Amino acid sequence: MKYLVTGGAGYVGSVVAQHLLEAGHEVTVLDNLSTGFRAGVPAGAAFIEGDIRDAAKWLDPSFDGVLHFAAFSQVGESVVKPEKYWDNNVGGSMALLAAMREAGVRKLVFSSTAATYGEPERTPIPETAPTRPTSPYGASKLAVDHMITGEAHAHGLAAVSLRYFNVAGAYGAYGERHDPESHLIPLVLQVAQGRRDAISVFGDDYPTADGTCVRDYIHVADLAEAHLLAVRAATPGEHLICNLGNGNGFSVRQVIETVREVTGHPIPEVVAPRRGGDPAVLVASADTAREKLGWNPTRADLAGIVADAWEFAQSITREH
Numbered sequence: 372m373k374y375l376v377t378g379g380a381g382y383v384g385s386v387v388a389q390h391l392l393e394a395g396h397e398v399t400v401l402d403n404l405s406t407g408f409r410a411g412v413p414a415g416a417a418f419i420e421g422d423i424r425d426a427a428k429w430l431d432p433s434f435d436g437v438l439h440f441a442a443f444s445q446v447g448e449s450v451v452k453p454e455k456y457w458d459n460n461v462g463g464s465m466a467l468l469a470a471m472r473e474a475g476v477r478k479l480v481f482s483s484t485a486a487t488y489g490e491p492e493r494t495p496i497p498e499t500a501p502t503r504p505t506s507p508y509g510a511s512k513l514a515v516d517h518m519i520t521g522e523a524h525a526h527g528l529a530a531v532s533l534r535y536f537n538v539a540g541a542y543g544a545y546g547e548r549h550d551p552e553s554h555l556i557p558l559v560l561q562v563a564q565g566r567r568d569a570i571s572v573f574g575d576d577y578p579t580a581d582g583t584c585v586r587d588y589i590h591v592a593d594l595a596e597a598h599l600l601a602v603r604a605a606t607p608g609e610h611l612i613c614n615l616g617n618g619n620g621f622s623v624r625q626v627i628e629t630v631r632e633v634t635g636h637p638i639p640e641v642v643a644p645r646r647g648g649d650p651a652v653l654v655a656s657a658d659t660a661r662e663k664l665g666w667n668p669t670r671a672d673l674a675g676i677v678a679d680a681w682e683f684a685q686s687i688t689r690e691h
Protein backbone atom coordinates (compact mmCIF):
# COMPACT_ATOMS: atom_id res chain seq x y z
CA MET A 372 0.00 0.00 0.00
CA LYS A 373 1.08 3.61 -0.55
CA TYR A 374 0.65 6.16 2.24
CA LEU A 375 1.16 9.89 2.64
CA VAL A 376 2.60 10.68 6.08
CA THR A 377 2.17 14.35 6.99
CA GLY A 378 4.60 15.49 9.69
CA GLY A 379 6.83 12.48 8.99
CA ALA A 380 9.98 14.48 9.80
CA GLY A 381 8.76 14.96 13.39
CA TYR A 382 8.99 12.67 16.39
CA VAL A 383 5.95 10.38 16.13
CA GLY A 384 5.56 10.65 12.35
CA SER A 385 9.13 9.48 11.71
CA VAL A 386 8.69 6.41 13.91
CA VAL A 387 5.38 5.51 12.25
CA ALA A 388 6.85 6.09 8.75
CA GLN A 389 9.69 3.72 9.65
CA HIS A 390 7.19 1.08 10.85
CA LEU A 391 5.17 1.42 7.62
CA LEU A 392 8.35 0.89 5.57
CA GLU A 393 9.32 -2.14 7.66
CA ALA A 394 5.85 -3.59 7.01
CA GLY A 395 6.52 -3.31 3.26
CA HIS A 396 4.47 -0.20 2.45
CA GLU A 397 5.44 2.68 0.19
CA VAL A 398 5.73 5.98 2.11
CA THR A 399 5.80 9.63 1.06
CA VAL A 400 6.51 12.13 3.82
CA LEU A 401 5.03 15.63 3.49
CA ASP A 402 6.60 18.01 6.02
CA ASN A 403 7.43 21.72 5.98
CA LEU A 404 10.22 21.21 8.56
CA SER A 405 8.69 23.89 10.81
CA THR A 406 9.46 21.75 13.89
CA GLY A 407 10.76 18.59 12.22
CA PHE A 408 14.16 17.59 10.87
CA ARG A 409 15.20 16.36 7.44
CA ALA A 410 17.22 13.64 9.24
CA GLY A 411 13.97 12.40 10.79
CA VAL A 412 12.62 11.27 7.41
CA PRO A 413 13.40 7.56 7.23
CA ALA A 414 15.65 6.34 4.44
CA GLY A 415 13.39 4.60 1.99
CA ALA A 416 10.59 7.18 2.22
CA ALA A 417 10.06 9.76 -0.53
CA PHE A 418 10.20 13.30 0.87
CA ILE A 419 8.25 16.40 -0.13
CA GLU A 420 9.25 19.58 1.69
CA GLY A 421 5.90 21.31 1.66
CA ASP A 422 2.89 22.44 3.65
CA ILE A 423 -0.29 20.46 4.31
CA ARG A 424 -2.25 23.50 3.18
CA ASP A 425 -0.90 22.75 -0.32
CA ALA A 426 -1.56 18.99 -0.11
CA ALA A 427 -3.68 19.17 -3.29
CA LYS A 428 -0.45 19.66 -5.28
CA TRP A 429 0.80 16.20 -4.40
CA LEU A 430 -2.16 14.01 -3.42
CA ASP A 431 -3.36 11.80 -6.26
CA PRO A 432 -5.42 8.62 -6.49
CA SER A 433 -2.29 6.43 -6.28
CA PHE A 434 -2.32 6.96 -2.48
CA ASP A 435 -4.24 4.39 -0.42
CA GLY A 436 -4.43 6.63 2.63
CA VAL A 437 -3.02 9.44 4.75
CA LEU A 438 -1.52 9.34 8.24
CA HIS A 439 -1.79 12.90 9.53
CA PHE A 440 0.71 14.01 12.20
CA ALA A 441 1.53 17.54 10.99
CA ALA A 442 0.53 20.08 13.62
CA PHE A 443 1.82 22.48 16.22
CA SER A 444 1.61 20.88 19.65
CA GLN A 445 3.01 23.18 22.35
CA VAL A 446 0.21 23.66 24.89
CA GLY A 447 1.77 26.77 26.50
CA GLU A 448 2.44 28.48 23.17
CA SER A 449 -1.14 27.79 22.08
CA VAL A 450 -2.41 29.81 25.05
CA VAL A 451 -0.46 32.92 23.99
CA LYS A 452 -0.77 32.42 20.21
CA PRO A 453 -4.11 30.65 19.69
CA GLU A 454 -4.44 31.95 16.11
CA LYS A 455 -1.27 30.02 15.14
CA TYR A 456 -2.96 26.78 16.27
CA TRP A 457 -6.28 27.43 14.58
CA ASP A 458 -4.47 28.33 11.37
CA ASN A 459 -2.10 25.36 11.20
CA ASN A 460 -3.96 22.57 12.98
CA VAL A 461 -7.51 23.37 11.89
CA GLY A 462 -6.92 25.29 8.63
CA GLY A 463 -4.21 22.84 7.57
CA SER A 464 -6.36 19.80 8.30
CA MET A 465 -9.31 21.33 6.44
CA ALA A 466 -7.14 21.82 3.35
CA LEU A 467 -5.83 18.28 3.67
CA LEU A 468 -9.35 16.81 3.89
CA ALA A 469 -10.41 18.81 0.82
CA ALA A 470 -7.37 17.57 -1.13
CA MET A 471 -8.14 13.98 -0.10
CA ARG A 472 -11.76 14.34 -1.24
CA GLU A 473 -10.63 15.82 -4.56
CA ALA A 474 -8.08 13.05 -5.17
CA GLY A 475 -10.41 10.27 -4.01
CA VAL A 476 -8.07 9.23 -1.17
CA ARG A 477 -10.54 7.83 1.32
CA LYS A 478 -8.61 6.61 4.35
CA LEU A 479 -7.22 8.72 7.23
CA VAL A 480 -5.50 8.10 10.55
CA PHE A 481 -5.27 11.27 12.64
CA SER A 482 -3.10 12.15 15.67
CA SER A 483 -5.53 13.37 18.28
CA THR A 484 -4.66 13.84 21.93
CA ALA A 485 -5.64 13.39 25.57
CA ALA A 486 -5.72 17.21 25.64
CA THR A 487 -9.17 17.00 23.99
CA TYR A 488 -10.58 15.85 27.36
CA GLY A 489 -9.21 18.59 29.61
CA GLU A 490 -9.75 18.04 33.34
CA PRO A 491 -11.25 14.53 33.64
CA GLU A 492 -14.15 13.65 35.95
CA ARG A 493 -12.68 10.19 36.52
CA THR A 494 -9.74 8.09 35.47
CA PRO A 495 -8.93 5.98 33.55
CA ILE A 496 -10.46 8.16 30.82
CA PRO A 497 -12.68 6.42 28.23
CA GLU A 498 -13.48 7.92 24.80
CA THR A 499 -17.02 8.64 26.03
CA ALA A 500 -15.70 11.13 28.62
CA PRO A 501 -16.72 14.78 28.14
CA THR A 502 -14.39 16.75 25.87
CA ARG A 503 -13.62 20.10 27.52
CA PRO A 504 -10.12 21.07 26.40
CA THR A 505 -8.28 23.57 28.61
CA SER A 506 -6.00 24.96 25.87
CA PRO A 507 -6.35 26.17 22.27
CA TYR A 508 -4.07 23.26 21.31
CA GLY A 509 -6.56 20.72 22.72
CA ALA A 510 -9.48 22.67 21.23
CA SER A 511 -7.84 22.71 17.79
CA LYS A 512 -7.36 18.93 17.87
CA LEU A 513 -10.95 18.40 19.02
CA ALA A 514 -12.18 20.64 16.19
CA VAL A 515 -10.34 18.42 13.69
CA ASP A 516 -11.87 15.30 15.26
CA HIS A 517 -15.32 16.82 14.70
CA MET A 518 -14.39 17.76 11.13
CA ILE A 519 -13.33 14.16 10.45
CA THR A 520 -16.59 12.77 11.87
CA GLY A 521 -18.54 14.94 9.43
CA GLU A 522 -16.31 13.92 6.54
CA ALA A 523 -16.82 10.23 7.32
CA HIS A 524 -20.60 10.53 7.60
CA ALA A 525 -21.15 12.88 4.65
CA HIS A 526 -18.47 11.68 2.23
CA GLY A 527 -17.65 8.10 3.21
CA LEU A 528 -14.16 8.71 4.60
CA ALA A 529 -12.71 5.72 6.50
CA ALA A 530 -11.16 7.37 9.55
CA VAL A 531 -9.51 6.62 12.86
CA SER A 532 -8.44 9.25 15.40
CA LEU A 533 -5.87 8.06 17.91
CA ARG A 534 -5.84 10.06 21.14
CA TYR A 535 -2.31 9.74 22.48
CA PHE A 536 -1.54 10.23 26.14
CA ASN A 537 2.17 11.01 26.88
CA VAL A 538 4.32 9.63 24.08
CA ALA A 539 7.89 8.76 25.09
CA GLY A 540 10.89 6.62 24.20
CA ALA A 541 12.60 6.23 20.85
CA TYR A 542 12.85 3.73 18.03
CA GLY A 543 16.32 3.24 16.56
CA ALA A 544 17.46 6.45 14.91
CA TYR A 545 14.10 8.17 15.51
CA GLY A 546 13.23 9.97 18.72
CA GLU A 547 12.15 13.17 20.36
CA ARG A 548 14.01 16.43 19.76
CA HIS A 549 11.53 19.26 20.13
CA ASP A 550 12.91 22.78 20.39
CA PRO A 551 11.84 24.19 22.78
CA GLU A 552 11.27 20.89 24.58
CA SER A 553 8.21 20.74 26.84
CA HIS A 554 7.93 17.00 27.53
CA LEU A 555 9.10 15.69 30.88
CA ILE A 556 11.33 12.74 29.96
CA PRO A 557 13.53 14.55 27.39
CA LEU A 558 13.75 17.55 29.75
CA VAL A 559 14.97 15.38 32.65
CA LEU A 560 17.44 13.72 30.28
CA GLN A 561 18.79 17.17 29.40
CA VAL A 562 19.65 17.57 33.10
CA ALA A 563 21.45 14.20 33.01
CA GLN A 564 23.43 15.48 30.01
CA GLY A 565 24.43 18.68 31.81
CA ARG A 566 22.44 20.79 29.34
CA ARG A 567 20.16 22.04 32.13
CA ASP A 568 20.96 22.57 35.83
CA ALA A 569 17.80 21.17 37.39
CA ILE A 570 14.33 19.93 36.51
CA SER A 571 11.34 22.08 37.45
CA VAL A 572 8.48 20.24 39.13
CA PHE A 573 5.35 22.29 38.47
CA GLY A 574 3.37 21.82 41.68
CA ASP A 575 3.90 19.25 44.46
CA ASP A 576 0.57 19.77 46.20
CA TYR A 577 -1.73 17.87 43.84
CA PRO A 578 -4.05 15.22 45.32
CA THR A 579 -1.75 12.37 44.24
CA ALA A 580 0.43 9.96 46.28
CA ASP A 581 3.54 12.19 46.17
CA GLY A 582 1.82 15.49 45.31
CA THR A 583 3.08 15.66 41.71
CA CYS A 584 1.08 15.19 38.50
CA VAL A 585 0.48 11.67 37.21
CA ARG A 586 0.62 10.84 33.50
CA ASP A 587 0.32 7.75 31.30
CA TYR A 588 3.56 7.22 29.31
CA ILE A 589 3.27 5.19 26.14
CA HIS A 590 6.26 3.92 24.17
CA VAL A 591 6.40 5.44 20.68
CA ALA A 592 6.91 1.99 19.11
CA ASP A 593 3.71 0.68 20.76
CA LEU A 594 1.99 3.79 19.43
CA ALA A 595 3.34 3.15 15.92
CA GLU A 596 1.93 -0.36 15.95
CA ALA A 597 -1.52 1.05 16.73
CA HIS A 598 -1.28 3.18 13.55
CA LEU A 599 -0.60 0.15 11.39
CA LEU A 600 -3.60 -1.61 12.94
CA ALA A 601 -5.72 1.54 12.46
CA VAL A 602 -5.11 1.78 8.71
CA ARG A 603 -6.31 -1.81 8.44
CA ALA A 604 -9.35 -1.32 10.69
CA ALA A 605 -10.58 1.96 9.11
CA THR A 606 -14.07 1.46 7.65
CA PRO A 607 -15.74 3.69 5.00
CA GLY A 608 -18.30 6.06 6.51
CA GLU A 609 -17.07 5.49 10.07
CA HIS A 610 -14.89 7.57 12.37
CA LEU A 611 -13.42 5.44 15.14
CA ILE A 612 -11.81 7.27 18.08
CA CYS A 613 -9.36 5.34 20.30
CA ASN A 614 -7.30 6.39 23.29
CA LEU A 615 -3.71 5.14 23.34
CA GLY A 616 -2.06 4.70 26.72
CA ASN A 617 -0.95 1.91 29.04
CA GLY A 618 -3.56 2.56 31.72
CA ASN A 619 -0.75 3.07 34.27
CA GLY A 620 0.09 6.42 35.78
CA PHE A 621 3.55 7.58 36.83
CA SER A 622 4.10 10.74 38.83
CA VAL A 623 6.60 13.43 37.87
CA ARG A 624 8.75 12.34 40.84
CA GLN A 625 8.60 8.69 39.77
CA VAL A 626 9.80 9.69 36.29
CA ILE A 627 12.67 11.73 37.77
CA GLU A 628 13.65 8.82 40.03
CA THR A 629 13.60 6.44 37.05
CA VAL A 630 15.88 8.79 35.10
CA ARG A 631 18.26 8.80 38.09
CA GLU A 632 18.32 4.99 38.04
CA VAL A 633 18.83 4.75 34.27
CA THR A 634 21.46 7.48 33.91
CA GLY A 635 23.20 7.40 37.31
CA HIS A 636 22.88 11.20 37.48
CA PRO A 637 21.55 12.80 40.72
CA ILE A 638 19.08 15.11 38.80
CA PRO A 639 18.48 18.12 41.07
CA GLU A 640 14.85 19.22 41.15
CA VAL A 641 13.25 22.59 41.87
CA VAL A 642 9.61 22.93 42.87
CA ALA A 643 7.84 25.63 40.85
CA PRO A 644 4.22 26.86 40.97
CA ARG A 645 1.51 24.79 39.28
CA ARG A 646 0.87 25.58 35.61
CA GLY A 647 -2.69 26.53 34.71
CA GLY A 648 -4.68 23.78 33.01
CA ASP A 649 -2.53 20.85 34.21
CA PRO A 650 -4.89 18.11 35.46
CA ALA A 651 -3.65 16.13 38.50
CA VAL A 652 -4.04 12.74 36.83
CA LEU A 653 -4.33 11.76 33.14
CA VAL A 654 -4.51 8.03 32.58
CA ALA A 655 -6.09 6.34 29.55
CA SER A 656 -8.57 3.57 29.24
CA ALA A 657 -7.40 1.97 25.99
CA ASP A 658 -10.06 -0.75 25.95
CA THR A 659 -11.43 0.49 22.60
CA ALA A 660 -8.00 0.20 20.93
CA ARG A 661 -7.62 -3.32 22.31
CA GLU A 662 -11.11 -4.39 21.21
CA LYS A 663 -11.46 -2.62 17.86
CA LEU A 664 -7.85 -2.58 16.66
CA GLY A 665 -6.50 -5.66 18.44
CA TRP A 666 -3.78 -3.43 19.93
CA ASN A 667 -1.58 -4.89 22.63
CA PRO A 668 1.18 -2.57 23.89
CA THR A 669 4.20 -4.50 25.16
CA ARG A 670 6.65 -1.80 26.25
CA ALA A 671 4.92 -0.36 29.34
CA ASP A 672 7.98 -0.61 31.60
CA LEU A 673 8.96 2.97 32.46
CA ALA A 674 12.68 2.16 32.90
CA GLY A 675 12.71 0.64 29.40
CA ILE A 676 10.98 3.69 27.91
CA VAL A 677 13.47 6.02 29.63
CA ALA A 678 16.45 3.86 28.58
CA ASP A 679 15.42 4.08 24.90
CA ALA A 680 14.96 7.86 25.16
CA TRP A 681 18.35 8.16 26.90
CA GLU A 682 20.12 6.22 24.17
CA PHE A 683 18.55 8.46 21.53
CA ALA A 684 19.35 11.69 23.44
CA GLN A 685 23.01 10.65 23.65
CA SER A 686 23.14 9.70 19.96
CA ILE A 687 21.89 13.10 18.75
CA THR A 688 24.23 14.95 21.10
CA ARG A 689 27.16 12.99 19.62
CA GLU A 690 26.02 14.08 16.12
CA HIS A 691 26.38 17.78 17.00
Ligand SMILES: NC(=O)c1ccc[n+]([C@@H]2O[C@H](COP(=O)([O-])OP(=O)(O)OC[C@H]3O[C@@H](n4cnc5c(N)ncnc54)[C@H](O)[C@@H]3O)[C@@H](O)[C@H]2O)c1
Pocket residue numbers: 377378379380381382383384401402403404405406407408421422423424439440441442443444459463482483484485534535536537538539549
Ligand atom coordinates in the same frame (compact mmCIF):
# COMPACT_ATOMS: atom_id res chain seq x y z
N1 LIG B 1 4.32 13.83 21.32
C1 LIG B 1 3.24 13.65 22.08
O1 LIG B 1 3.35 13.29 23.29
C2 LIG B 1 1.86 13.85 21.50
C3 LIG B 1 0.75 13.62 22.32
C4 LIG B 1 -0.52 13.77 21.78
C5 LIG B 1 -0.68 14.12 20.45
N2 LIG B 1 0.41 14.37 19.67
C6 LIG B 1 0.20 14.75 18.26
O2 LIG B 1 1.00 13.92 17.46
C7 LIG B 1 1.46 14.62 16.31
C8 LIG B 1 2.96 14.51 16.20
O3 LIG B 1 3.56 15.04 17.38
P1 LIG B 1 5.14 15.11 17.52
O4 LIG B 1 5.45 15.09 18.96
O5 LIG B 1 5.75 14.13 16.60
O6 LIG B 1 5.39 16.61 16.98
P2 LIG B 1 6.57 17.16 16.03
O7 LIG B 1 6.56 18.65 16.19
O8 LIG B 1 7.84 16.44 16.33
O9 LIG B 1 6.08 16.76 14.59
C9 LIG B 1 5.15 17.50 13.85
C10 LIG B 1 5.67 17.59 12.42
O10 LIG B 1 4.72 18.26 11.61
C11 LIG B 1 5.40 19.18 10.76
N3 LIG B 1 4.42 20.23 10.42
C12 LIG B 1 3.79 21.11 11.25
N4 LIG B 1 2.95 21.89 10.56
C13 LIG B 1 3.04 21.51 9.25
C14 LIG B 1 2.41 21.94 8.05
N5 LIG B 1 1.53 22.95 8.03
N6 LIG B 1 2.74 21.32 6.89
C15 LIG B 1 3.64 20.31 6.87
N7 LIG B 1 4.27 19.86 7.98
C16 LIG B 1 3.97 20.46 9.16
C17 LIG B 1 6.58 19.67 11.58
O11 LIG B 1 7.63 20.17 10.80
C18 LIG B 1 6.98 18.38 12.31
O12 LIG B 1 7.92 17.62 11.57
C19 LIG B 1 0.96 16.05 16.46
O13 LIG B 1 -0.21 16.17 15.68
C20 LIG B 1 0.65 16.16 17.94
O14 LIG B 1 -0.39 17.09 18.17
C21 LIG B 1 1.68 14.23 20.17
